[in-house]
Amino acid sequence: MTRICTFVGLIVPLLLVAGCAKSDTSPQASPPGNANAPASQASEPENSSIQPDASQEEVSELAQDIAIGLPGPAWENLTGIDDQQHSLKDLSAANAVAVVFTCNHCPVAEAYEDRLVQLAKDYKDKGVELVAINVNNLEADKLPAMKERAAAKGFDFQYLYDPSQEIGRAYSATVTPHVFLLDKDRKVVYMGAIDDNQDTAAVTKHHLRDAIDAVLAGQTPATATTQQFGCSIQYD
Amino acid sequence: MIDRWRQIARWLLLGAAAVSWLCAGCTHGGAEEDAGSPAASHRADLKLAVVDRDKYDAVIESHRGQVVLVDFWATWCMPxxxxxxHTVEVAMRFGSQGLVVVSVxxxxxxxxLPVVEFLRKKQAAGITNFISQxxxxxxxxxxxxxxxGALPHYKLYDRAGRQRYTFELDSKAKDQFTLQDVDAAIERLLAE
Structure with a gap:
């Protein structure tokens, strides 16, 4: 314990600023709801996500549907914050497409918004398209809220809404943010986290940028999958 | 002799430094050590310790003979x-039957601090509370x-210490798990 606390104490000065920032995003303001009725979850008891020792099975199950080297599922006619319909096939000129499942309500997704804006800016001239997709149907996440957030943050990339949630399920997206990088042939070459820490100051590995750089250099990303991390996507 | 005193003085200094680090790092952590300090007396009911995988495994192991429910959560996670x-409530409801509840x-x-405040608000002193290192x-x-990578995530261990159920988001499932499903699994394992 002392060792851990000493360690903690040592890094406190470094992370103080980050810590303060984070306490702002902790949902003290969001009142705990009814314990027995999580709004986002279906109430029927029949449920395939309850699996004895589920973790291993789930990994293999997901691997069949979405995997490195397989084509990235194509979306069609999803409404964007510009009220236009967008499809993956519209981006045929792009050298790579980074698909990021994100949303408004999640503090982790929010923590990554500036990074996405910067990433889109940095790679715009290199033929990389960043496409953010929200599949959550919470009021705070729906199209009007998406437009507001995009305007406030200056999103200079597509931000699409799929209320059917089908594209999220097709990608087996579990959290916001959860990223999938498609190469020139629209095959999945990287999936997982944007980087290794929601706290910008603590990031040591820029997974998505590294993967994009590899694709642009005609190489295979050295790291193809990382552990995604964030708020559960609220599948209806 | 002088060298020896010097050595002792050095250790005392180191000790003082360690204590100040402790204060800086863990004042709000409610780490076991701070429960006795006057400043912490108002929250002496609640303990929060840092946990890594080894410590976590040891905790699970220490509850052989009991069913253990672990709730992985975060203050930034709305659900x-x-x-x-519910996590606090099942601890009370099934405690006498042999359920132990752990939060990470x-x-x-x-x-x-936000974690400690939340746990106090939820009156979670009756469960074993950790924060991931x-x-x-x-x-x-x-x-x-x-x-x-999604929270909440629950793990349920049987009386032999084996992990028997996981409850988490499944993007392929038609319906997501409910707390009733968690309760049913707890009852099943308690009955074994």
């Missing part, structure tokens, strides 16, 4: 916050085998 009352927060161990990072998910 976690909504469902936490995936918030930053460097900033545990790896905080809100992918590393926490890896350490604790949360492959979806």
């Amino acid at each position: 976690c916050v909504q469902q936490f009352s 927060s995936c918030d930053e161990p460097t900033n545990p 790896f905080g809100g990072s992918p590393r926490s998910m890896e350490e604790f085998d949360i492959s979806s």
Whole structure:
């Protein structure tokens, strides 16, 4: 314990600023709801996500549907914050497409918004398209809220809404943010986290940028999958 | 002799430094050590300790003969916050039948105050509360085998210490798990 606390104490000065920032995003303001009725979850008891020792099975199950080297599922006619319909096939000129499942309500997704804006800016001239997709149907996440957030943050990339949630399920997206990088042939070459820490100051590995750089250099990303991390996507 | 005193003085200095680090790092952590300090007396009922995988495994192991429910959560996770009352409630409801409840927060161990405040508000002193050493990072998910990377995530261990159920988001499932499903699994394992 002392060792851990000493360690903690040592890094406190470094992370103080980050810590303060984070306490702002902790949902003290969001009142705990009814314990027995999580709004986002279906109430029927029949449920395939309850699996004895589920973790291993789930990994293999997901691997069949979405995997490195397989084509990235194509979306069609999803409404964007510009009220236009967008499809993956519209981006045929792009050298790579980074698909990021994100949303408004999640503090982790929010923590990554500036990074996405910067990433889109940095790679715009290199033929990389960043496409953010929200599949959550919470009021705070729906199209009007998406437009507001995009305007406030200056999103200079597509931000699409799929209320059917089908594209999220097709990608087996579990959290916001959860990223999938498609190469020139629209095959999945990287999936997982944007980087290794929601706290910008603590990031040591820029997974998505590294993967994009590899694709642009005609190489295979050295790291193809990382552990995604964030708020559960609220599948209806 | 003088050298020896010097050595002792050095250790005392080191000790003082360590204590100040402790204060800086863990004042709000409610780490075991601070329960006795006057400043912490108002929250002496609640303990929050930093946990890594080894310590976590030892905790599970120490509850052989009991069923253990672990709730992985975070203050930034909306459904976690909504469902936490249930976690506290099952501890009371099934405690006498042999259920032990553990919570592992995936918030930053460097900033545990929001976690402590939340746990106190939820009157969670009756359960064993931890905060992941790896905080809100992918590393926490890896350490604790949360492959979806999504919270809340529950693990349920039987009386022999074997992990028997996991409850987490499944993007392929038609319906997501409910707290009734968690309760049913707890009752099943308690009855074994």
